[in-house]
Amino acid sequence: MAVEDGVGYLVGAGYDMKFDTNLIAGAEVLYHVFNDDALNVxxxxxxxxxRLQFLKKANMQQ
Structure with a gap:
C-alpha cells in the first residue's frame, strides 16, 4: 500500500544528565502521527x- 498525499507530524522531548565525568543517563519520548485516506497511524x-563517555586527554606540552 503506497501513501501518496499524507499529512503528519512528530513531537519529542528528551533530557540528559551527567552524573560523573564519564557517566551520562538520559530519557526521550517521541510522538508520531501520520494521516492519509487509507492509513492513520x-x-x-x-x-x-x-552511556559511558571516554575522553582522550590532550597533550598540553609545547
Whole structure:
C-alpha cells in the first residue's frame, strides 16, 4: 500500500544528565502521527539510556 498525499507530524522531548565525568543517563519520548485516506497511524515511543563517555586527554606540552 503506497501513501501518496499524507499529512503528519512528530513531537519529542528528551533530557540528559551527567552524573560523573564519564557517566551520562538520559530519557526521550517521541510522538508520531501520520494521516492519509487509507492509513492513520499514531505511535508513541520512549527510550532510556545510560552511556559511558571516554575522553582522550590532550597533550598540553609545547
Amino acid at each position: 499514531e505511535v508513541t515511543n520512549d527510550e532510556t539510556a545510560c
